[in-house]
Amino acid sequence: MTDEIMQPDAAESATGDGTDRRGFLKTTGLAALGAHLGMNIPFAGNLMALAQGMSEEDIMAGKDGLILMNDRPLNAETPAHLLDADVTPYEHFFVRNNGLVPDTALDQNAEGWTLTIDGEVDTPLELSIDDLRERFEVVTRRLVVECGGNGRAFFQPGASGNQWTTGAVGCADWTGVRLRDVLNAAGVKDSAVYTAHYGNDPHLSGDPDKNPISRGVPIEKALTEDGLIAWEMNGEPIPAIHGFPLRVIIPGYPGSASQKYLNRIWIRDQVHDGAKMTGYSYRLPAYPVAPGTEVPEEDMVIMTDMPVKSLITFPQTGSETPAGAPTEVRGHAWAGSGDIASVDVSIDFGQTWIPASLDPPKNRFAWQRFRADVTLPEAGYYEVWARATDMAGVAQPPVVPGWNPRGYGNNMQHRIAMIAT
Amino acid sequence: MTVKTIFLRAGLLAPAVLAATAALAQQAYDPMRPAANPLAPPTSAPASAAPAVETDPELGNLPVGPGAEDTYYQCVACHSTAIIRQQRLTDERWDYLWTWMIEEQGMYEPEPETTDVILTYLKTHFSSER
Structure with missing residues (x-):
């Protein structure tokens, strides 16, 4: 039955605004670079990359079908139908970099790399990657990483930042050691309040x-069993653009807490105030506000758990299917609160809902596969909507939830078009 | 996509042409297109309804207009124009971002006249208000 589904032209949907991705990189990124080479304006990071013969295009080599949002810094999202795999492969994993890709990552050179654990600990540690591997239990966990601003494009008035639609999310197998084990080896003092991550x-x-960014999490979150200090993504050294050689993974929190190029975790006796911890960054109003409200900075609170969410990854939006015959619709669901309780789909704009089957997660904070057979009764245009509900009974809303100045946490239901023929 | 089939059908029968056109329009419709929430009433100035503007490839495809050049050279010291071209902000948010870039991100602060030119350009072309 699924064989009969016809996909719309992939090239059309891969270039949202009609701009060819490669052409775009050449005309914008490299033209901008050329303009500045003659101007002697500080441009250290890209010049380093250029000296190695690397352009933004080279750094992004191997990425396939992503929609480029920004070429400096590099940001790109994944169309929903390219996220169908249980484990998101490198080529389809979204990119959100706040700064430039360091030379150590571009060179895949981890020689002499150390991770410092200091601050409110009994015994500060300086660990090589071999030390981590030898001193602690090595584990592989399947963990969702999602940008806090995924869905920002739907806020009105707009919110500053990359206008992510639905594709700033991926779920990879990360291999490393438990963050908790490493912190416990250093001995976390009672005075510890927050972690501070540096790359x-x-x-x-x-x-x-x-x-470019230095965020952290409450010490209680850091000491749960789920966080990792990882050096492998999907069984390979973490690729340059995703944080080589070390990355902390804080599942359930905005992806920005999962610092790339990790070389230090400072345990602090106060809430961390590093880059993009303060102001409006990764913060939400302390109370509900009308769209467009100017919220005073002191009324913004740090975003913690990501909201419950789901994505329809098959079929691709705009696909055709025969009327009157069952068609499989499938995707993934996940939540910052932990496991998903149920997923429902609708083919009538949310008037009635069909329960989907739901696979258990491989481990906590892995996304969960849902599947449902839908039968579109007659020829014409349909939308398939998906709605996930977490263990606390909290479900995705049909509309954009609570407007906020920076456009975080949009978990509105995902919809695809299906054409019955 | 069944372009070939549709083309053949279209050659046979006039109503089929209409049906084929409707089918194509349906297939091209994206319920998740980045715009205001489709379940909410339309707002006064949806970005998608704006007429196509002329852009300058020499200035990172920024829209042609007073201030484009100053904006380009001010901004691309740190980031490409791609992030600018995505924005649709209130005037107050542009003022805030300007200060944030100077105070937090190490942006060079130009003369007041240049600041005014750039902010006016940004508020004109990348606004949720106009």
Whole structure:
């Protein structure tokens, strides 16, 4: 039955605004670079990459079908139908970088790399990757990483940042050691409040004293069993653009907590105030606000758990299917609160709902496969909607939830078009 | 896509032409297109309804207009124009972002006249208000 589904032209949907991705990179990224080479404006990171013969295009080599949002820094999202696999492969894993890709990552050179654990600990540690591998239990966990701003494009008025639609999410197999085990080996003091994560990626301005991003999580979250310090993604060293050689993975939280190029975790006696912890970054209003409200900075609170969400990954939106015959619709569901309780789908704009079958997660914070057979009764246009519900009974809303100044946490139901013929 | 089939049908019968056109329009419709929530009433100035603007490939495809050049050279010191071209913000959010880029992100602060030119350009072309 699924064999009869016809996919719309993939090339059309892969270039949202009609701009060819490769052409775009050449005309924008490299033209901009050329303009600046003659101007002697600080451009350290890209010049380093250029010196190695690497353009943004080279750095993104191997990525397939992604929609480029920004070429400096590199940001690209994945169309829903390319996220159908249980484990998102490298070529389809979204990219969200706040700074430039460091030389160590571009060179895949981890020689002498160390991770420092310091601050509110009994015994500060400086660990090589071999130390991590030898001293702690090595585990592989399947974990969703999702940008806090996934879905931002749907907020009105708009919110600043990349206008992600639905594709700033992926679920990979990450191999490393439990963050908890490493923190416990250092001995977390009672005075510990928050983690502070640091990497070696250069700031966009080229200022070596600035971090492009340094976020953290409450110490209680860091000490749950789910967090990892990882060096492998899908059985390979973590690729350059995803954080080589080390990355902390904080499942259930905005992806920005999962620092790439990780070289230090500072345990702090206060809430971390590093780059993009303060102001409006990854923060939500402390109370509900009308769209477009200017919320005072002191009323913004740090975003923690990501909302319950699902994505229809098959068929591709716009696909044709025979009327009157069952067709499989499938996708994934996940939540920052943990496991998913149920997923329902609708073919009549949410008037009635059909329960989908739901696979258990491989482990907590892995996304869960849902499947449903839908029968479109007569020829014409249909939409298939999906709605996930978490263990607390919280479900995805049909509309964009709570507007906020930076456009975080949009978990509105995903919809695809299906044409019955 | 069944373009060939539709073409053949279209050659046979006039009503089939209409049916084929409707089918293509349906297939091209994306219920998740990035716009205002389709379940909410339309807003006064949807971005998608704006007329196509002329862009300057020499200036990172920024829309042609007063301030485009100043904006280009100010902004691409740190990031490409791709992030600018995605925005549709309120005037207050542009003012906030400007200050944030200077205070937090190490952006060079230009003369007040240049600041005014750039902010006016950004608020004109990348706005949720106009």
